[in-house]
Amino acid sequence: MSFSLYIAKRYLRSKSTNNAINFITYIAIIGVILGSASLFIVLSGxxxxxxxxxxxxxxxxxxxKAETAIGKSFILTDDEINKLNNLKDIAYYSKVVEERVFLASGDKNTLAVIKGVDEHFQNVVTIDSTLDHGNWLEQKSNQLVIGWGISNSLSLGVLDFTKPITVYVPKPGKGQITSTKNAFNSVNTISVGVFYINENLNDTYVYAPIDLSKHLLNYEPNQISSIEFRLKNEADETQAKDNIQAILGDKVILKNRAQLNDALYKMLNTENLAVYLIFTLVLIIAFFNVVGSLIMMMLDKKRSLNTLFNIGATVKDIRKIFFYQGTLIGVVGGLIGLGVALVIIALQKAFSLVMITPTLAYPVTLKIENFFIVFLTISILGIIASKIASVRITKSMVQHY
Structure with missing residues (x-):
């Protein structure tokens, strides 16, 4: 152990004869503890x-998900289907037809997006878990599964044959529209289920059999809007993506789950960064107390510093004493704060101390990267604060008392 580190540890453990300096030191340490604990708790939250x-x-x-690169649809050939079936990384895939439609029931109507799916769709995503009530649709039928928001807008129930849902889609073509019959394809359907996912999807989507959607849009049998894939657990996503792209070519754009929710991921990451910066600012303010504490300690220890200088310690050695002391305050305070935060997070996970709703506890997730982010932040700020304070030591300060 170096001479400077040994003295720094002694100074950290010992009390000053001046109670005001002791109080300032305790406040500095408590500030670091609370700051590091708060930062870790917020990041975990x-x-x-x-x-x-x-x-x-x-x-x-x-x-x-393979989306069409040009237009609203593309042709999936039998040869491409056979090649996709032979890919080892794919567990299931589902062909999808998607388009904006107009829904009417009784005297109420709304805009929506119809998503026509085939019989494999339930294997690709866990859609059954989103059903609030009712059942999933059957293929070769006129059944719909609608979002909770749309169901509320149209005052619909499940299997209410007295209130059929008419789905309208504009017919493709050119020229002037002479009648509503010539302007729209339409079909009468019935709601067999209502899903609840989030407000946006609940107010936007209705699921339908793929053949019904193709009929409404006048699509050819092998014409679709997209293909959704579920990969095997051991599959390499990048390799699977390359293999699918090689089969389907440039007519599609492949996106993973993060790319499909690019705006959501960006929003969450931006919010996380903003909170980190705000609480780091709080920590910077806390470390001003550390700087003040070290400077007060220097003034209080002038006699001791003069003695150390006279027995051979250099100004650089004495600066290191307070540099190490400030760094130790940061590291030790940070570790204690992280320990306190871990206890609070464990209590929240076990006993749901903070609730969002009467039935939903505030979610917290422990991530090892957040632990290292907080510890690294505390260490860097501690080093900077210690350096700022330690450079206040000059030869004139320790040479004459």
């Missing part, structure tokens, strides 16, 4: 909120 928010996207978003 945001990690929990991020996981909680993204769990809904995992219910309805596939591992990979």
């Amino acid at each position: 945001f990690a929990g909120l991020k996981d909680f928010t993204l769990q809904f996207t995992s219910q309805v978003d596939p591992d990979l």
Whole structure:
């Protein structure tokens, strides 16, 4: 152990004869402890909120999605289907037809997006878990599964044959529209289920059999809007993506789950960064107390510093004493704060101390990277604060008393 570090540890453990200096030192240490604990708790809270928010996207978003690169649809040939069936990384895939439609029931109407799916869709995403009531649709039928918001807007129930839902889609073509019959394709349907995912999806989507959607849009049998893939657990996403792209070519753009929710991921990451910067600012203010504490300690220890200088310690050695002392305050205070934060997070996970709603506890997630981020932040700020304070030591200060 170096001479400077040994003296720094002694100074850190010992009390000053001046109670005011002791009080300032305690305040500095408590500030570091509370700052580091707060930062880790908030980062864990945001990690929990991020996981909680993204769990809904995992219910309805596939591992990979092939979207048309040009226009609204593309042709999937039999040869491409056979090649996709032979890919080892793909567990399931579902063909999808998607388009904006107009829904009417009784005297109420609304705009929506119809998503026509085939019989494999339930294997690609866990859509069954989102059903609030009712059942999933059957293929070769006129059944719909609608969002909770749309169901509320149209005052619909489940299997209410007295209130059929008419789906309208504009017919493709050119020229002037002479009648509503010539302007729209339409079909009468019935709601068999209502899903609840989030407000945006609840107010936007209705699920339908793929053949019904193709009929409304006048699509050819092999014409689709997209393909959604579920990969095997051991599959390499990048390799699977390359293999699918090689089969489907440039007519599609492949996106993973993060890319499908690019705006959501950016928003969550931006919020997380903003909170980190705000609480780091709080820590910077706390370390001003550390600087003040070290400077007060220097003034209080002038006689001791003069003695150390006279027995051979250099100004550089004496500066190191207070540099190490400030760094130790930061590191030790940070570790204690992290320990306190871990206890609080464990209590929240075990006993749900803070609730969002009467039935939903505030989610928290422990992540090892957050632990290292907080510890690294505390260490860097401690080193900077210690350096600022230690350079106040001059030869004139320790040479004459």
